Amino acid sequence: MSPLSVSTFLNSEIKFDVIIFDEASQIFPQDAIGAIYRGKQLIVVGDSKQMPPGNFFNVAPDSDDDENEDITDFESILDLCSTSFPQKRLKWHYRSRYEQLISFSNKNFYDNDLVTFPSSKMDEAGIGVDYFYVDGIFDRKSKTNQAEAERVVDLVFENIIKYPERSLGVVAFSISQQNLIEKLIYRRRQQNSAFEEFFKSDRVEPFFVKNLETVQGDERDTIIFSIAYAKDSQGRLLLNFGPINREGGERRLNVAVTRAKINVQLVSSMHYCDIDLSRTKSVGARLLREYLDYAENGVAALERSITVDATNPFEQYDSEFESEVCEFLRENGFAVDPQVGCSSFKIDLALKRPDSSDYVLAIECDGATYHSSKTARDRDRLRQEILERMGWKFYRIWSTDWFRNKHVEKNRLLGAAKKALENCPANVNHPDISNDNFSEVVIEKQFEFPKYKMVDAMAVARKNGRNILAVTRAIVEVESPVSEEWLLKRIVFLFAGREKVTNVVRKEFNRYMWNCARYGIVRKDGFLYMQGRQIPMLRVPSAGVEPRDIKYIELRELALGLKEILKQNVSAEKQGLYRLLTQNLGFSRIGDAILERMDSALELIYKDIEINGEMISLK
Numbered sequence: 001m002s003p004l005s006v007s008t009f010l011n012s013e014i015k016f017d018v019i020i021f022d023e024a025s026q027i028f029p030q031d032a033i034g035a036i037y038r039g040k041q042l043i044v045v046g047d048s049k050q051m052p053p054g055n056f057f058n059v060a061p062d063s064d065d066d067e068n069e070d071i072t073d074f075e076s077i078l079d080l081c082s083t084s085f086p087q088k089r090l091k092w093h094y095r096s097r098y099e100q101l102i103s104f105s106n107k108n109f110y111d112n113d114l115v116t117f118p119s120s121k122m123d124e125a126g127i128g129v130d131y132f133y134v135d136g137i138f139d140r141k142s143k144t145n146q147a148e149a150e151r152v153v154d155l156v157f158e159n160i161i162k163y164p165e166r167s168l169g170v171v172a173f174s175i176s177q178q179n180l181i182e183k184l185i186y187r188r189r190q191q192n193s194a195f196e197e198f199f200k201s202d203r204v205e206p207f208f209v210k211n212l213e214t215v216q217g218d219e220r221d222t223i224i225f226s227i228a229y230a231k232d233s234q235g236r237l238l239l240n241f242g243p244i245n246r247e248g249g250e251r252r253l254n255v256a257v258t259r260a261k262i263n264v265q266l267v268s269s270m271h272y273c274d275i276d277l278s279r280t281k282s283v284g285a286r287l288l289r290e291y292l293d294y295a296e297n298g299v300a301a302l303e304r305s306i307t308v309d310a311t312n313p314f315e316q317y318d319s320e321f322e323s324e325v326c327e328f329l330r331e332n333g334f335a336v337d338p339q340v341g342c343s344s345f346k347i348d349l350a351l352k353r354p355d356s357s358d359y360v361l362a363i364e365c366d367g368a369t370y371h372s373s374k375t376a377r378d379r380d381r382l383r384q385e386i387l388e389r390m391g392w393k394f395y396r397i398w399s400t401d402w403f404r405n406k407h408v409e410k411n412r413l414l415g416a417a418k419k420a421l422e423n424c425p426a427n428v429n430h431p432d433i434s435n436d437n438f439s440e441v442v443i444e445k446q447f448e449f450p451k452y453k454m455v456d457a458m459a460v461a462r463k464n465g466r467n468i469l470a471v472t473r474a475i476v477e478v479e480s481p482v483s484e485e486w487l488l489k490r491i492v493f494l495f496a497g498r499e500k501v502t503n504v505v506r507k508e509f510n511r512y513m514w515n516c517a518r519y520g521i522v523r524k525d526g527f528l529y530m531q532g533r534q535i536p537m538l539r540v541p542s543a544g545v546e547p548r549d550i551k552y553i554e555l556r557e558l559a560l561g562l563k564e565i566l567k568q569n570v571s572a573e574k575q576g577l578y579r580l581l582t583q584n585l586g587f588s589r590i591g592d593a594i595l596e597r598m599d600s601a602l603e604l605i606y607k608d609i610e611i612n613g614e615m616i617s618l619k
Helices: 003-009 029-036 066-072 077-081 100-108 148-161 173-193 193-199 250-259 282-295 299-303 319-331 370-371 376-389 399-404 406-423 456-465 470-478 485-492 505-513 555-569 574-584 592-603
Strands: 014-020 040-042 127-133 168-172 208-211 220-226 260-268 336-340 345-352 359-365 394-399 519-522 529-532 572-573 611-613 613-616
Touching: 003 029, 003 485, 014 029, 040 260, 040 336, 077 127, 100 208, 100 250, 100 299, 100 505, 127 282, 148 168, 148 173, 148 193, 148 220, 148 260, 168 173, 168 456, 173 193, 173 208, 173 220, 220 250, 250 282, 260 282, 260 394, 299 519, 319 336, 319 345, 319 399, 319 406, 336 359, 345 399, 359 406, 359 574, 394 399, 394 406, 394 456, 399 456, 456 470, 456 485, 470 505, 470 519, 470 529, 485 505, 555 574, 555 592, 572 574, 574 613
Parallel strands: 014 040, 127 260, 168 208, 168 220, 220 260, 359 394
Antiparallel strands: 336 345, 345 359, 519 529, 572 613, 611 613
């Protein structure tokens, strides 16, 4: 019962052994008293990082006496009890099927203390957080954004068609934008009644359109999030984001962005860089800017403010045992990532499917993560149960068995890995629901870029007696052109066993390379080339291999890739052209660095192309 229902309907003589308040952040202290006095024991459950109870209809008292101050000091029964009761944080987060959905809030609201569970499927369109930019204008008179509302409605019906089994909700920043979206959806339903089954109110999780103030407690598979606020018709952005700007407004943002179980689709007429933090001190505005950055650029936005281990930024293991298992699998041709996950709960080793970035097998080693679990129930049953629920196949290796009978354990592991790959479903490429309707602009044809052949630097070093020039030539001979910085990172172990590229390493490498022409190597603008060899067609990563950083791809090679896509597709919209090339290169989003690199590459082929507005075609 609600607290007020308890006071209204239960006789005052009715008592209870335990009183439990759920969603306690939504309950006024004065409303809770009528239930609390009936119990011998009190348990209060709630989230202080979510919204306090609404007080729109409360009249503020005129007097300033201590009694009135006493009441207003505590916004909820949760707030009041937290001052005197012992507190326990519930850390295991179940709602988000993909860590991308909770990572932002975990970092900014929960001190990275939540235990979240990585999914076997990595970020792609339709899962995690997707960003859709709209060239919309905020009308200050009606407090709406028409273009953005229309895009939201388009997404609603695209989601119904593409994901009919998913529940769906829309969250708007303001009541005005909510009303506009509801009106446009109703108009679309009148024009086409084929989707009426989806809008029935008796569904388990019916469709809704709500605003920030009313969405707390709701959850849906997919949430479409409309910001609405943007530059006005005069090009001004006033940084007034309604309830977000108020004190505590950041909690409304936290509520909104954590409603989805599978996918958040953020529709915005702003980029994060449009919000100038020097003009506002609002915590809500700052976090909105960070969330826009996160939605558009992915985990890299979080990593800007997260300190990583500089001595080993790429791979970290819990133990030598875990490292040995990982290397064994890689030596046998399997693609493996260590420590997969964003929170304190990580998959020790994750086996990748060859044709995508998705994972097919969670390999649990009894390392630090395993032993940090306080109970056998956490370690042995619940971890496996949750991982399997998140789409993982599960395999555990005991260190004692591995060291006592390594031959048998290795064969068992190889068998499990092969079986996992054989039984994984075929990779399905879902069309991207994007603002530029790229699928309509580019005519897709079946062609493939050549794969990037990457040399095993360690093996080459053993073969060439750790001769730095000989190792460099062996790599450049296969990979030319190759970024000098990237090559140095891969052969840094040759410099007195160092692990990081320092100025000392660079100076020593320059000393070796002063006579590199004798080895047929050309150094130019940060890249190494084989003398007399032409720039190759753009090379893309092989299945299961991490993509090259965009800055490690030579501009002329990138330009050849752009030109090839135009050749295959006759013409393309610029944004669509960039998107297709980005996907081929193994990136999920077009960030600022990729966009800048693409623009520079496009300049190299200006003489070969014609540009008509946003459309580009070969001459």
